[in-house]
Amino acid sequence: xxxxxxxxxxxxxxxxxxxxxxxxxxxxxxxxxxxxxxxxxxxxxxxxxxxxxxxxxxxxxxxxxxxxxxxxxxxxxxxxxxxxxxxxxxxxxxxxxxxxxxxxxxxxxxxxxxxxxxxxxxxxxxxxxxxxxxxxx
Amino acid sequence: xxxxxxxxxxxxxxxxxxxxxxxxxxxxxxxxxxxxxxxxxxxxxxxxxxxxxxxxxxxxxxxxxxxxxxxxxxxxxxxxxxxxxxxxxxxxxxxxxxxxxxxxxxxxxxxxxxxxxxxxxxxxxxxxxxxxxxxxxxxxxxxxxxxxxxxxxxxxxxxxxxxxxxxxxxxxxxxxxxxxxxxxxxxxxxxxxxxxxxxxxxxxxxxxxxxxxxxxxxxxxxxxxxxxxxxxxxxxxxxxxxxxxxxxxxxxxxxxxxxxxxxxxxxxxxxxxxxxxxxxxxxxxxxxxxxxxx
Numbered sequence: 297x298x299x300x301x302x303x304x305x306x307x308x309x310x311x312x313x314x315x316x317x318x319x320x321x322x323x324x325x326x327x328x329x330x331x332x333x334x335x336x337x338x339x340x341x342x343x344x345x346x347x348x349x350x351x352x353x354x355x356x357x358x359x360x361x362x363x364x365x366x367x368x369x370x371x372x373x374x375x376x377x378x379x380x381x382x383x384x385x386x387x388x389x390x391x392x393x394x395x396x397x398x399x400x401x402x403x404x405x406x407x408x409x410x411x412x413x414x415x416x417x418x419x420x421x422x423x424x425x426x427x428x429x430x431x432x433x
Numbered sequence: 434x435x436x437x438x439x440x441x442x443x444x445x446x447x448x449x450x451x452x453x454x455x456x457x458x459x460x461x462x463x464x465x466x467x468x469x470x471x472x473x474x475x476x477x478x479x480x481x482x483x484x485x486x487x488x489x490x491x492x493x494x495x496x497x498x499x500x501x502x503x504x505x506x507x508x509x510x511x512x513x514x515x516x517x518x519x520x521x522x523x524x525x526x527x528x529x530x531x532x533x534x535x536x537x538x539x540x541x542x543x544x545x546x547x548x549x550x551x552x553x554x555x556x557x558x559x560x561x562x563x564x565x566x567x568x569x570x571x572x573x574x575x576x577x578x579x580x581x582x583x584x585x586x587x588x589x590x591x592x593x594x595x596x597x598x599x600x601x602x603x604x605x606x607x608x609x610x611x612x613x614x615x616x617x618x619x620x621x622x623x624x625x626x627x628x629x630x631x632x633x634x635x636x637x638x639x640x641x642x643x644x645x646x647x648x649x650x651x652x653x654x655x656x657x658x659x660x661x662x663x664x665x666x667x668x669x670x671x672x673x674x675x676x677x678x679x680x681x682x683x684x685x686x687x688x689x690x691x692x693x694x695x696x697x698x699x700x701x702x703x704x705x706x707x708x709x710x711x712x713x714x715x716x717x718x719x720x721x722x723x724x725x726x727x
Contacts, residue, residue: 306481308584308669310474326649339489340649341658365659367485367646374481378662 301333302372303349305359307380312359319350320373322366323425331373338368344422346383346429347375358383360429362394362422383429391423391430398423437712440705444698451694457523458687465616465680471581472613472673479666486663488646489656490629500653502595502660505628506604511548513571513603514538515594515626517610517671518558519679520577525686527611527619527679532561534621535609539566550603554590554672571597582676587669591661598627610671611678617685619678626667629660 300316322329323345342364349357361377398420435443490503516535518528535558539549552572553559559573574590576582597603606627611619648655 304477304481306478308475308478308666309471311477324649336647337645338647338649339485339655341655365485365655365662367481374485376478376481376485376662 299333300351301331301335301370303375304373305347305361305375305377305380307364307377312377312380313349313357317349317351318353321346321348321350322373322375323347323361324366331368334370335368335373337370338366340366340368342366342375342377343418344425346425347380360386360426362426363418386426386430388427388430391426395420395423395427435704435708437705437708440701440708444701444705447694447697447701451691451698454687454690454694458684458691461680461684461687465677465684467581468673468677468680472670472677475666475670475673479670482659482663482666486629486659489652489659500657500660501598502627502664503629503656506598506601508604509547511550511603511605512542513550513552513594513597513606515552515554515590515606515608515668516558516562517608517675518553518555518561519675520556520575521679522557523686524679524683525689527682527686528555528557528561530619531609531611531621532558534623535562536565538607538609538623539569552590552593555675571602576672582669582672584665584669587672588665590668591665594626594664595661608668608671610675611682613674613678613681616681619682624667624671626664629663 300318303313303315303317303320304311305313318333320331322331322340323343325341325343328345329340342361344362345360347359347361348355349359359380359382361375361380364375364377366376367374398416401416402420514535516531518531522528535551539551542549549566549569550571551562551566551569552574553562553570554574554576556573556575556577559570559575563570572593574593576586579586594606598606605625608624608626609621610624612622614620
């Protein structure tokens with residue numbers, strides 16, 4: 297494998313991860329993205345999904361993020377997550393609660409603005425991804 | 434001169450006051466540590482957010498249809514002051530310091546003929562400023578009863594602010610809070626939130642070689658999502674600094690109070706002993722002069 301890059305994962309509450317890795321798969325808003333060292337500079341929005349970290353040729357960590365941003369430069373990737381949890385710590389109950397909340401938010405959308413509808417949709421998709429992740433073995 | 438019994442009572446009452454202030458100091462010290470570590474944990478996110486926004490904002494700020502969260506409304510007439518204080522007192526000049534600072538700002542702005550609106554965060558500041566500026570109040574937020582302030586709480590405040598911006602209720606938004614310089618010193622300071630202050634001059638020089646980012650989805654969409662988040666981070670950071678500063682100030686105030694109570698007890702004890710001695714001497718004189726007369 298060619299070299300490593302610095303992966304930083306931060307949420308508003310704390311710094312979750314900061315170390316050199318070989319590859320990271322990021323759930324970008326328009327599809328999953330595998331990032332290797334030397335990637336062209338990008339700023340992407342994230343949707344709810346799992347970040348997989350590869351070190352030493354093996355996937356060593358899965359973290360669930362429910363949206364945020366990532367800044368990619370050739371030598372560094374910074375993920376600003378709204379909230380992040382290691383997949384192992386994700387509970388089905390919490391995921392179900394998030395889904396129920398998101399679905400409740402979808403109810404009275406006919407009268408509201410397109411932006412609100414978009415936001416609710418994003419929240420719902422993120423919650424669905426959370427449930428799917430929590431239920432996967 | 435006060436009687437012995439009165440003095441004893443006073444000494445006892447000062448002693449129990451000292452116990453209370455001492456306990457409060459301990460509690461404040463423990464909470465300070467927690468608040469400080471929370472503030473430190475939030476710092477990396479804020480730093481990275483700033484870096485990202487600087488590279489993004491510089492590119493978009495010059496275009497005419499830049500989002501109002503970034504460049505404001507282009508006017509400078511209505512000012513919204515977000516004043517941040519603690520929910521509780523007994524912290525020395527902590528709350529009144531911010532209050533005074535905010536009052537001076539309101540006066541200065543109004544002297545220039547601007548309209549001022551106040552959104553207060555924290556109960557004490559609201560009470561302080563309402564005495565004079567009740568008509569300018571547009572909202573109050575209080576975190577009373579919450580153990581720790583989460584990012585979601587800051588997001589709530591931001592939702593309020595951006596709703597007001599969309600409704601065109603203000604042009605410039607400034608945050609006034611106590612900057613946590615050290616445990617013993619908090620400085621009332623202000624920070625402009627809208628329009629967002631961009632560190633343009635340095636950024637252009639630094640960003641030269643790596644300024645060309647690709648965006649996915651579009652630049653505008655990312656910025657539209659990033660800006661409220663950034664605002665939330667700023668508010669969140671201020672809230673955390675404010676609460677760390679509050680506990681610092683409270684710890685200090687309670688330390689002083691404990692020391693003063695100790696001094697007071699010493700003085701009263703001296704007084705008590707003198708009075709007691711004077712009484713004994715008086716009785717002795719009475720006995721001796723009685724015996725001489727016989």
